[in-house]
Amino acid sequence: MSWVDVSQRWKLKLQQVDWYLCFGLLFLLFVLLGLSMAAWKLNLVVNDADALPIEAVAIKGERDKTSDEEIQAALRDLMQRSFFSADVNQVQAALEALPWVYQASVRREWPAKLKVYLVEQQVVAHWNGDAWLNIHGQVFDAPKRESVGTLPLLAGPEGQSKLVLTTFRQLSELLKINGFNLHSLSLSPRHAWHASLDNGIMLELGREDKMARIQRFINVYPTLAKQSKSVAKVDLRYDTGLAVGWKNAQEESH
Known part of the structure; x- marks a missing residue:
């Protein structure tokens, strides 16, 4: 095959090439490269704290x-x-x-x-001595603040904070409308309830019928208040009655 034939074949192949497609692909390649460079530079600027700081x-x-x-x-x-x-x-x-x-x-x-x-946090009570309870009954730890003020003392086993807070609100409402203020409430590991009023009286409520037993205390208290001794403790864990513990004279003198 002569050089003339080879030359003619190459000319024929070149004539068959789709130059529009080639230039189109080349242009697309340059566009993609340009976009990649722009994205890279934009990423540098976006992540540069000196270029776009939080002021x-x-x-x-x-x-x-x-x-x-x-x-x-x-x-x-x-x-x-x-x-x-x-x-x-x-x-x-x-x-x-x-x-x-x-x-x-x-x-x-x-x-x-x-x-x-x-x-x-909207704090409503102390919990187990050194923690706090918020209005949702959730326990949280935080340092003391003067703005907190005086709060009731609640205590109970882990996971029982919402139950204790709900019970405190129920008992406190009943006591308050009858002239008493509930100071503390605790739930023992055996699910027995213990309460104290702001006047120092301790109330043993047991496991059941908490509201009924509080009402029994409210009903009988006017009679107890007429006694010469001050009430220290009232055990309400009986079906129909109660037991009263009195402050002795020495305690009252202090």
């Missing part, structure tokens, strides 16, 4: 037990990230880990702010 955190919600310093310490590391790379879920988790915070919601606000709404 402010706006805190809303009523709070008197969680300080600005505690919030700043909780968010210190997270604030080193950029506005877009900061994970609002992590910010929320960090705030909800603060002892007196019950719930937090976080959202971004363009161009460089995080808006936070905090809900603090």
Whole structure:
């Protein structure tokens, strides 16, 4: 085969090539490369805390037990990230880990702010000495605050906090409308109830018929109050009666 024949064959093949398709594919390749470069640069900017820093955190919600310093310490590391790379879920988790915070919601606000709404724990009682109960009967640990004030003392086995709080509310309401204030309530491991009033009287309620036994105490108390001695303890664990323990003279002198 001569060089002339080879040349003619190549010319024929070149004429058969779809140049529009080739140029189209080449153009698409350049477009994809350009988009990849743009995405890479955008990722660098988005994750660059110096380029798009979080300039402010706006805190809303009523709070008197969680300080600005505690919030700043909780968010210190997270604030080193950029506005877009900061994970609002992590910010929320960090705030909800603060002892007196019950719930937090976080959202971004363009161009460089995080808006936070905090809900603090609404504490209603002491629990087992050193813990607290919120309005939902949930146990939480937190340092003491002056704004908490005086609270009832509740106690019970693990997992029984909601039952104890519900029972306290029921008994307290019945006592209050009859002029008594319930100071403490505890549930023993054997499910027996013990209560005390703010006047120092101890009430043994047993396992059953708590409301009926409280009503029995209310009915009989006017008679007990007429006695020369002060009531120290009333055992109501009887079907129809009760047993009374009296303060002795020496205790009363103190």
